[in-house]
Amino acid sequence: MTPRKPAAAREGEPLSAHLVAAAERLLARHGAAGLTVRAIAREAQVADGVLYNHFADKEELIALALRAHVRSVERSLPPLPTAAGSGTLEDNLRSYVGYGLALHLAILPAFAGLVAHPKILHRFAELSMPVEQGPPLRAALTAYLRAEQALGRLSPEADPDAAATMIVGACHELILPHLFHGTPAAEIAVPPDFAGKLVATCLRGIAPPGV
Amino acid sequence: MTPRKPAAAREGEPLSAHLVAAAERLLARHGAAGLTVRAIAREAQVADGVLYNHFADKEELIALALRAHVRSVERSLPPLPTAAGSGTLEDNLRSYVGYGLALHLAILPAFAGLVAHPKILHRFAELSMPVEQGPPLRAALTAYLRAEQALGRLSPEADPDAAATMIVGACHELILPHLFHGTPAAEIAVPPDFAGKLVATCLRGIAPPGV
Amino acid sequence: MTPRKPAAAREGEPLSAHLVAAAERLLARHGAAGLTVRAIAREAQVADGVLYNHFADKEELIALALRAHVRSVERSLPPLPTAAGSGTLEDNLRSYVGYGLALHLAILPAFAGLVAHPKILHRFAELSMPVEQGPPLRAALTAYLRAEQALGRLSPEADPDAAATMIVGACHELILPHLFHGTPAAEIAVPPDFAGKLVATCLRGIAPPGV
Amino acid sequence: MTPRKPAAAREGEPLSAHLVAAAERLLARHGAAGLTVRAIAREAQVADGVLYNHFADKEELIALALRAHVRSVERSLPPLPTAAGSGTLEDNLRSYVGYGLALHLAILPAFAGLVAHPKILHRFAELSMPVEQGPPLRAALTAYLRAEQALGRLSPEADPDAAATMIVGACHELILPHLFHGTPAAEIAVPPDFAGKLVATCLRGIAPPGV
DNA sequence: TATGAATGAGCTTTCATTCAT
DNA sequence: GATGAATGAAAGCTCATTCAT
Numbered sequence A, B, C, D: 001m002t003p004r005k006p007a008a009a010r011e012g013e014p015l016s017a018h019l020v021a022a023a024e025r026l027l028a029r030h031g032a033a034g035l036t037v038r039a040i041a042r043e044a045q046v047a048d049g050v051l052y053n054h055f056a057d058k059e060e061l062i063a064l065a066l067r068a069h070v071r072s073v074e075r076s077l078p079p080l081p082t083a084a085g086s087g088t089l090e091d092n093l094r095s096y097v098g099y100g101l102a103l104h105l106a107i108l109p110a111f112a113g114l115v116a117h118p119k120i121l122h123r124f125a126e127l128s129m130p131v132e133q134g135p136p137l138r139a140a141l142t143a144y145l146r147a148e149q150a151l152g153r154l155s156p157e158a159d160p161d162a163a164a165t166m167i168v169g170a171c172h173e174l175i176l177p178h179l180f181h182g183t184p185a186a187e188i189a190v191p192p193d194f195a196g197k198l199v200a201t202c203l204r205g206i207a208p209p210g211v
Numbered sequence E: 001t002a003t004g005a006a007t008g009a010g011c012t013t014t015c016a017t018t019c020a021t
Numbered sequence F: 001g002a003t004g005a006a007t008g009a010a011a012g013c014t015c016a017t018t019c020a021t
Helices: A015-030 A037-044 A058-076 A089-113 A118-127 A136-150 A160-181 A194-204 B015-030 B037-044 B058-076 B089-113 B118-127 B136-150 B160-181 B194-204 C015-030 C037-044 C058-076 C089-113 C118-127 C136-150 C160-181 C194-204 D015-030 D037-044 D058-076 D089-114 D118-127 D136-151 D160-181 D194-204
Strands: none
Touching: A015 A037, A015 A058, A015 A089, A037 A058, A058 A089, A058 A118, A089 A136, A089 A160, A089 A194, A118 B160, A136 A160, A160 A194, A160 B118, A160 B160, A160 B194, A194 B160, A194 B194, B015 B037, B015 B058, B015 B089, B058 B089, B058 B118, B089 B136, B089 B160, B089 B194, B136 B160, B160 B194, C015 C037, C015 C058, C015 C089, C037 C058, C058 C089, C058 C118, C089 C136, C089 C160, C089 C194, C118 D160, C136 C160, C160 C194, C160 D089, C160 D118, C160 D160, C160 D194, C194 D160, C194 D194, D015 D037, D015 D058, D015 D089, D058 D089, D058 D118, D089 D118, D089 D136, D089 D160, D089 D194, D136 D160, D160 D194
């Protein structure tokens, strides 16, 4: 009982993508707080009801927006060094740390904010790969470490799993407390040479020399 | 025509504490999801409106409940080895890992679920100490490592900050992905000897012997 | 986040009854059309959300309003002649017809309008007696006829069930077509001596004398 | 970039008829509940908007569908005995009863469900003849009874109007309560020899012999 | 003429908060 | 202090209707 305006010109882009992009923007900006269908519609400059012409419900749209957010952040980051043996081990690991920091800085707020909405996370999980051996970044780092170990650039006794868990975990650890403190993501500062110190510690260990 | 009942059997306990305890119970059980004022009142077996006689608003009550939850979990865990020099370093670090896992398993769901409610987190932050050097557990571990280093049980070149970040971070890393996957906290399994492998890796490093 | 006014003074009457009465008024006036929770709240002069403090949902309230409507109509009608043997049979049957007409005139619009809302009707059915042998009026008439038959004031071969069905049905038949025609209930006219003709026909039958 | 398909295989049938048929199908299947424009379009396998190229609005389409439904049910039933004097009176009346039961079983749910939509019913009424002397079936039965009366096969004092009202009404009475109870039309059972008992009662009356 | 994406008022329902008692 | 009924904004979602293509 109320149509009329054809509304905002969106130039060829399908509205579903436009809506996902709008939701993604809100997710990136404010996390899951205030992520209502009305807010999304306003951000997308479309009518309140449109979303239901393209998605089953709010959950589906937000799950897609979350995926888009993760992908877009991943695309914005330099590629990870996956080829073992090239470059120095330290440089490569520092790249992983930098990647992890940037990635988590961008996506942790969204994920954490959605912990109270398990339905959305479940939808998101359905969209993704099986992921049963941990999140993609940790899996990639584990694989990389294993490859380096095979080349002899890592101690044969090293535990790639544990090392990857520590390194990726350290990236979380730098960000989570700020999140839990209410600090806006933009204001989180990385201590100088965080990556360098982390990698050094991980490579050489902290035990005293003769042990 | 309706008031004056002391309501539930609370035996002299101030009502504010009773309310905080009720909110804490809900927080521990279901995280932040469904944590409504009505649900808290029902859990506390008191009237809907009481909370406003004791707290400024819902945010304040939940912030206090969050603090109570953290404290109660901390109290339930064995004390951390803070005296450097006693016991073996490895054992002590394994204690920290065990502590961190148990602590995060219990409190991460609540914290993560509240990321979408910055007002509550801000209130919670005001309740705590300045804590600007990271969360308490990491600070404690850093202090412990520094003390061991002073005793010569750690390499003089070790970076206690980085090591603490990695160790505490690894505990997060084990739990967060499950949270983001929607797994109920109760079902999260710790891999066998997680602590041992972590500590070994951290102590000895992963670089090949001769480096 | 928005209380303030104590609103309309309702002098002791519980709000649940007030809401049921408001819904009943709308039901009586317009049938089920436009019977929204907002319309009910406006009719009751209360806030939109109140109803959920007293009823599980809209269905429950309307089911109760429907019952209240039926009861209130029943109360407004003269009592049915249930004592067989007193008065003349014809007079008594005419009373039934008059009763049926008035009753159906008042309640058929509401019932018919709710046929498209089976959930409400189901809730209503749960509120009522088992009613498995037809609606109360028909049951009462059947019982009355049976009693008269036992007294010999009815042919021993008469079929009270069939007769009751015809008589009550005739009352429906007078009203339904108007309902289906969109005639407002108020404008439905009963032909002169409808009851008398009906009763005469039923008593004497339409077969020619000698058969 | 999207139009021009003739859509479903409709083989020359005008689209308006196709739409009416689709709406009729839904009406027959589920009554008026869930009878949305989209549901009709999906049933017809055409675009959502087409209906507005052929009908003023939803009301008009459904009114036409209702008429189509009534006609299609009528066509599916054996013809009524309209020729007075042929066959036995009882058989003929039993035919009317059977016809009325089958007819009402099929169309009452639709009509009743639309009572809350007076606009549709009004549109439907406009489509039909003046019909001011009651619905077609009752009119036909009245006419038939009158003809039989003229032939002397009915008492000269019988009131064909009242008799027709009772008979047709009895058919309503058997079905309506189930509708109001939420019983799906398919499950409504007719008591054994309902027609026979009804006709006998109507023919012979229920008064005791000597009266 | 057919399409179907877009519109937006309106629906039911939830919930933090107030206040007369 | 305690009660809990009442408030009303705002949430997620539906659906008749329009109109550029």
